[in-house]
Amino acid sequence: MTVYEYTMGKEMDLKAEQERTLATPKLPANLILRFMFWQIDALYGKAMSLPKAIVLEILARYPYWAWENGAYHYLSKLYSGTGKVSQEKVETALRHIQMGRESQDNEQWHMLLWADLCHQKGIKLGKIRHFLLPKAMTLVYFCITRVMYWLNPVWSFAMNAAFESHAEHEYMFYAKEHPEFENEPADSVWFKYYPKQKSLADLIRRVGLDERDHMNHSLEEVERLQRS
Numbered sequence: 001m002t003v004y005e006y007t008m009g010k011e012m013d014l015k016a017e018q019e020r021t022l023a024t025p026k027l028p029a030n031l032i033l034r035f036m037f038w039q040i041d042a043l044y045g046k047a048m049s050l051p052k053a054i055v056l057e058i059l060a061r062y063p064y065w066a067w068e069n070g071a072y073h074y075l076s077k078l079y080s081g082t083g084k085v086s087q088e089k090v091e092t093a094l095r096h097i098q099m100g101r102e103s104q105d106n107e108q109w110h111m112l113l114w115a116d117l118c119h120q121k122g123i124k125l126g127k128i129r130h131f132l133l134p135k136a137m138t139l140v141y142f143c144i145t146r147v148m149y150w151l152n153p154v155w156s157f158a159m160n161a162a163f164e165s166h167a168e169h170e171y172m173f174y175a176k177e178h179p180e181f182e183n184e185p186a187d188s189v190w191f192k193y194y195p196k197q198k199s200l201a202d203l204i205r206r207v208g209l210d211e212r213d214h215m216n217h218s219l220e221e222v223e224r225l226q227r228s
């Protein structure tokens, strides 16, 4: 039985969950992530903002893509021989493909929502800081996480858990630092894919909770892989 609690699709007390996050330490980040977080702070500011959130969300999709891609490669390898294929190995690959697809979509809705809100607020996004630099960062992040997945998937899931823990804390702290968001409504065309919330503050907290769910999925997968 799982010890992890998942929140997606459930009615949650978002403020209580925000407090819970802020009272819990972040998962420790490895050197790769620490360098990446330092780089993002240096380029987009230490304080969270909608433009910075877009960059985080662009990056957040790449480990999921790497797992999906890696698991498909693995399936091809398994089935390009003539021997009997282990059902357990196939089930693991299928699970990683499913995790990769679902979380990639969720991160994509986050990215689209923040980009739409930036557009509505008239926040200009520059070509270098919001196109070229994220492109370079995602290429490096994808390659690192894909190689980790190939060498030992546990490394990749553990690194992703720490990335998601960082994102969860960033969002919950962002909502706390901006009490004016409590009374600010948030509307977007993308609410046809993502649950609409009462205020911008609740939307930020809901996204923060999604990041906690992503972290827990990765931690659960680390345990599962270490047991097998």
Ligand SMILES: [Fe+2]
Residues within 6 Å of the ligand: 057, 060, 106, 107, 110, 167, 207, 210, 211
């Ligand atoms: Fe996200």
Ligand SMILES: [Fe+2]
Residues within 6 Å of the ligand: 060, 107, 164, 167, 210, 211, 214
């Ligand atoms: Fe996430």
